[in-house]
Amino acid sequence: MPASATKSLRVAVLADSDTRWKWGALTAQRLAPAGAAVRLDGYLLRGRATPTPRQLTEVGVRADSLREVSAAEFLRAVREDPAAEPYDLLVLALVGGGVQAVLHGLRHTWQDAARRPVVVTGYVGVVYEKLTDGLLLRHGADLVLANSRQDAERFRAVYEGVGADAAAVTEVALPFLGGAPYTGAHEPYTVVFAAQPSVPESRRDRAYLLERLIRHARLHPGREVLLKLRSKPGEHTTHIEELPYQKLARKLTLPPNLRLVYGHMGEVLDRTDLLVTVSSTAALEALHRRVPTAVLTDLGVRETLGNHHFTGSGCLASWDQLDAGHRPVPEEDWVARQGVAPGGEAAGPDACGEDSYAGAFEEAREKIAGLLGERGALPPLAPYYTPATAPGYLPGLLARHHLGPDGAPLPGAPAAGREPGAVRRTVRRAARGAYRHGVQRVAPVIRRMGEL
Template structure:
């Protein structure tokens, strides 16, 4: 029976961090054809940012099964006829670009000669403000490359067409985690939330400056509740490395009683937010979707490295001095509409095109053609082999000698060693590396 005729659609999601797991799992739910039940099987790619149990709980997305794998183990699980594995109908790759490219080449080889294969979907977890061409070409070859806004869809197609690659996979959707009740007025107490980011800004000086300004705002407005919304606890990693956690900076500061550090689901924090402040977090789009007053800070400049240049024309750019004086931004409606932030009630239909395309691909007579990435050993012989080797794959997508075996799970000793190694890596990133850099600047 064709996959589209079954009552339950089997969807697999491969993710490499907590934020990408959230995007991938919610995307899987959004793009499933109408009327289809879903079985969601999750795979977490083993690496420095593999989410912890706490991070997975905070994301709030439940899977029917969930396991940690290497790229080679995942590819073997996706190989037709693999022992103990059920084939999926749709596969969502929620990975960095290099991971997507490696898995696409591995899948192309694994599915060679298969009668039918899953529909492969990929995309971005938020605002695309850097490495546009690089990231897009690394994702080329998937059946659907999702664009979170009209603006992104236009940019994506222009990149693919500009290098002579097929752009038909680009499909406009929206961020899958938008939602929540529209803002209806001030809370008691009035609540200001600063949405922190792991790597923006990067330097200790800039992060200390932002914390100091948040503290100053809380002292200037003692009647307000001021929240520093954090993504991860010390020792955890998200999509990006956080070398200078705000928690450690806050330990050395005298915080006023109306300023608190908070974790948890961003949607729940936004439920009580009257003003969202950030440098360039995707949380700004979540807040704009709900019409919560939103500020993108200009204190450190409007720069590509910060990502806040993406918000030029939004009406949301402002400084802490302006906020301290009572400024409240008014977003530009045309800009908001182009960003996939559906404030006019059209969000429910934002994924219709993707659903229809997936349904058509699932019903394709005789199955789908082989995956066809733009990068091949012929088009990028000096780039592709290195990308594949990082995931223990050769230039043809085959596992390299010595790659981890999928037919045996890690024993207790290997699990302990992995946790210790991951902890040592994070310690090196957050403590040792900054010290070495400071010594080098003397």
């Protein structure tokens, strides 16, 4: 990397939910060279999952600037920033369709530019569904980050299988792993169930898991049992949550040793003795810190639940087993392939050491340094999907973000550089609230009526 680049790095992160903002912002920090001063500008893509101030505070990642934008507004911001200082790095922390739209928009925006930033994208956690679809939608970025050795191998196989360039695939690790390693039981012994917004989906399955959590708390009155929730009613995260556990819990009598908690997952893990989940990425956070971790089999081991990803991990278990005192022991080879405790370190006081963890991002840093050194000669972004290769698919993806088939903003796209007035802000908040009300209250009622 040029000497000037090691002194400062100007980064923009575009995210569409609280979890993706966390992934994008922390990834940007991990990718910065040692000693570099990073200016981080955050852009929140306007949509159903735009994070609330509370969610942003809970994520705990600070940005030098943060504002809500449409895709068209973001494209204008990265080309015509008022500071007149170009970005070095753009991190696209979006759902696949959003990444594809922005890649085409950036290609159009930079068609006459003498130089452009390095563009990075990836996944916020475990990739257990829509692997091919999601990867091809991310193709075209300079770096497509894979959170583990296993993911890197799968990503390259998909790209090579369709004849796409796989050179962008770069192995890293999840950027939010870390914290003190588990050293033994706390007082009181604490069991944490990490809830997920959309897994499982049905009322019956969610009610079953809640009832089993309550039963576990009653069977072990000396334990503290925590239901770790991602969002409060009315908020959305990466996935839609139609039946919040809070709503189900209101109709039940909870034992005194069971509590509903929010907050940063890392802080909850500081006091956890057993992490229980269906398939949450929290399992990888716990495994990285050597916290005993159980991935539930009660509802089956199925692709729709995502717990099939943990086959071979040694972590699969049922509530019956956990009630009886079972504590799963992870398979070290499986853990190492997931980018957890990089290098396959054995459990111990240095198993979660920052030095070994930081090394997981070194290849990506070196690639970015090389690209920044050549940024004046970087070729145009070249996504796999084009109007010629996917004429029945791509235009619709772009249109959702008010972009035409060539990536240019369509007439009527939201204007950039202009903050919305009070009336527009009020209308947006009302519309977003109405949408969330429809998802969490109206839709389930209609679905139940349809099942009669």
